[in-house]
Amino acid sequence: MLVPLLIHPPVSKPCEPPAGIAKLGGALKHHGMEFRVWDANLEGLLNFLTYPPPSLDTWTSRAFRHLPDHLHLLRSWEGYENQDHYGRAIHDLNRLLERTARLRLVHLSLTNYEHETLSPVRSRDLLWAAEHFEENPFYPHFRKRLTELLEKDPPSLIGLSLNYLSQALCTFAMIGFLKREWPHLPLVLGGGLVTSWMKKPHWQNPFKGLVDDCVAGPGEEALLSLMGVREVEGLPYTPNYDSFPLKDYLAPGFILPYSASSGCYWNRCSFCPERAEGNPYLSIPIDEVLRHLLRLVERHQPVLIHFLDNAIHPSLLKAICKDPPGAPWYGFVRITRHLTDPDFCLALKRSGCVMLKLGLESGDQTVLDDLRKGIDLKEASSALRNLKKAGIATYVYLLFGTPSEDLTRARKTLDFVVNQHDCIDFLNLAIFNMPTHGPEACQMEANPFYEGDLSLYTCFRHPGGWSRSSVRRFLDREFKKHPAVAPILRRDPPVFTSNHAPLFNMKVSGLPRSIHD
Numbered sequence: 352m353l354v355p356l357l358i359h360p361p362v363s364k365p366c367e368p369p370a371g372i373a374k375l376g377g378a379l380k381h382h383g384m385e386f387r388v389w390d391a392n393l394e395g396l397l398n399f400l401t402y403p404p405p406s407l408d409t410w411t412s413r414a415f416r417h418l419p420d421h422l423h424l425l426r427s428w429e430g431y432e433n434q435d436h437y438g439r440a441i442h443d444l445n446r447l448l449e450r451t452a453r454l455r456l457v458h459l460s461l462t463n464y465e466h467e468t469l470s471p472v473r474s475r476d477l478l479w480a481a482e483h484f485e486e487n488p489f490y491p492h493f494r495k496r497l498t499e500l501l502e503k504d505p506p507s508l509i510g511l512s513l514n515y516l517s518q519a520l521c522t523f524a525m526i527g528f529l530k531r532e533w534p535h536l537p538l539v540l541g542g543g544l545v546t547s548w549m550k551k552p553h554w555q556n557p558f559k560g561l562v563d564d565c566v567a568g569p570g571e572e573a574l575l576s577l578m579g580v581r582e583v584e585g586l587p588y589t590p591n592y593d594s595f596p597l598k599d600y601l602a603p604g605f606i607l608p609y610s611a612s613s614g615c616y617w618n619r620c621s622f623c624p625e626r627a628e629g630n631p632y633l634s635i636p637i638d639e640v641l642r643h644l645l646r647l648v649e650r651h652q653p654v655l656i657h658f659l660d661n662a663i664h665p666s667l668l669k670a671i672c673k674d675p676p677g678a679p680w681y682g683f684v685r686i687t688r689h690l691t692d693p694d695f696c697l698a699l700k701r702s703g704c705v706m707l708k709l710g711l712e713s714g715d716q717t718v719l720d721d722l723r724k725g726i727d728l729k730e731a732s733s734a735l736r737n738l739k740k741a742g743i744a745t746y747v748y749l750l751f752g753t754p755s756e757d758l759t760r761a762r763k764t765l766d767f768v769v770n771q772h773d774c775i776d777f778l779n780l781a782i783f784n785m786p787t788h789g790p791e792a793c794q795m796e797a798n799p800f801y802e803g804d805l806s807l808y809t810c811f812r813h814p815g816g817w818s819r820s821s822v823r824r825f826l827d828r829e830f831k832k833h834p835a836v837a838p839i840l841r842r843d844p845p846v847f848t849s850n851h852a853p854l855f856n857m858k859v860s861g862l863p864r865s866i867h868d
C-alpha cells in the first residue's frame with residue numbers, strides 16, 4: 352500500500368501541531384488512504400533540550416537542572432498564571448538551545464534558527480545545507496529517527512512542509528540526508544514559504560534534482576494526485592490531528608489550529624504579500640466550517656481554537672456567535688463596523704472569543720487610507736472600547752515606516768495608542784518591508800533587502816526620508832518608552848507572543864479554559 356510520510360521540519364513555535372500537514376492528512380483519510388506524520392520540529396527541539404550544554408555557566412546549569420519543571424510548567428495552566436515564572440521558563444529553554452547550537456554556528460531558539468553565514472533566502476546556501484547535512488545541529492536526531500521511520504515501514508513518498516524561513520536550512524539538511532540514503536524515494540516540497548517562492552515572477556526551481564516536486568498553494572490535490580487519486584471532489588477536508596503527539600506541545604492542552612479560508616476576503620491593502628502573490632480568496636462554506644469544528648472539538652477537546660485565517664470573514668463571525676464552536680477561540684479579524692456594535696462584541700465573547708488580533712497598522716487616517724486598509728480610526732477606537740467592555744483581549748498590530756508615513760504621522764500612531772492604552776492588551780510593532788513583486792515595488796527605488804535570490808522583500812528609498820534607522824530610533828527612544836505603551840509591551844509573552852497571549856487572557860477573563868472544565 353502507498354503510504355506517504357509527511358514531515359514538519361524545525362524550527363517553528365512548538366505550541367500547536369502543524370495545520371498544513373493536518374489538512375493533507377485529512378484529505379488522505381477522506382480517500383481511505385493511510386499516512387504517517389512526523390513533527391520533527393517539536394521532537395527535534397525537545398530532544399535538543401536534553402543534550403547537556405557544552406559549557407555550564409551558572410545560568411545554563413540552573414536552566415538544565417530546571418528543564419523538567421519548565422516543560423511541566425509550560426504544559427500546565429500554572430505556567431500562564433504568573434508572567435515572571437513563564438518568562439523564566441522560556442528564557443531558560445532558549446538559553447539551553449542557544450548554548451548547544453552555538454557550536455554549529457547556529458543561533459537557535461524555540462522560534463528561530465539563524466546560521467552565522469548561511470542565509471535561508473539564498474538558494475546556494477540551501478543547496479550547501481543539503482550537501483553538508485551533517486553540519487546541521489538536528490542531524491544526529493533526524494538521522495536516527497528517519498532511519499527508524501524509513502526502515503521499519505518504507506513510505507511511498509515524503510512530503511516536507513516548509514512554511515517559515517526559520518525552517519529552510521533544516522528542511523534542506525533533511526532533504527540532503529534523505530537523498531543520499533534513499534536516492535529513489537520521491538521528495539515533495541510544499542508549504543507557505545515554497546508557495547511564496549514559486550509565486551515570484553520568473554521563478555525557476557533551483558532545487559531540481561534534489562526535490563522531485565515543488566507544490567504551490569494548498570497541497571491536497573497535488574498530494575492526492577501523486578498518490579494516484581484521479582477524481583478529487585474538491586471537498587474541504589476535515590484536518591486530521593489524530594497522529595500528532597498532542598500532549599507534548601508547549602501549551603496547557605491541545606491548541607487546535609484551523610483555517611476557514613486562504614487568501615483574504617478584503618484583498619485590497621497595498622503592500623500586502625497575499626495580494627502581491629495574487630493568492631485567491633478561497634473559503635470553506637460556513638456550515639462546513641461549523642461541522643468541522645464540532646467534530647474536532649468533540650474528538651480532541653481543545654483548550655483553545657486558533658483560527659489561522661488572514662482575516663476571519665464577518666459572516667463566519669456571525670455564524671460562530673449563533674453556533675459557538677464549543678471551545679474558547681481567537682484569531683485575526685479586520686476592524687470593521689461590526690465591532691462598533693457592543694452587542695456583537697458581547698455575542699463574540701459568549702461564543703468563546705478570548706482574543707482578537709487586529710491589524711490596525713497606523714493611528715493616522717491618511718496613512719490608513721493610503722494603505723487602503725478600509726479602517727476608520729473613529730470606528731477603531733469604538734471597536735477597541737467595545738471589545739474591552741466585552742472582556743475580549745486585543746492584540747494590535749502596528750506597522751511603521753510605510754511609504755506615506757513620516758515622523759509626524761508616526762507620532763499620531765503613538766497618540767492613538769496612548770489614548771486607547773487601557774483597551775489594548777498586547778502590541779506588535781513591525782517595520783515595513785516592501786514585497787519584492789508587489790505592484791507598488793516598481794514605483795519605488797528598490798534594492799535587494801536581503802542578499803538572496805529567494806528574498807521576498809526589497810529595500811526601498813523612502814520618499815520622505817523616513818528610513819528604517821529613523822523608524823527604529825523613534826520606536827526605541829520614543830514609542831516604546833512612553834509610560835502608557837511600555838507596560839503593554841512588557842505584557843507580551845516572550846518568544847510565543849500572540850500564540851500564548853490568549854492563554855493569559857483566559858485567566859484574566861475568567862472564561863472557562865475549556866468547555867470541559
Ligand code: SF4
Pocket residue numbers: 614615616617618619620623624625626661662685710
Ligand atoms: S487585511 Fe491583511 S491579508 Fe487582507 S489584504 Fe489587508 S493586509 Fe492583506
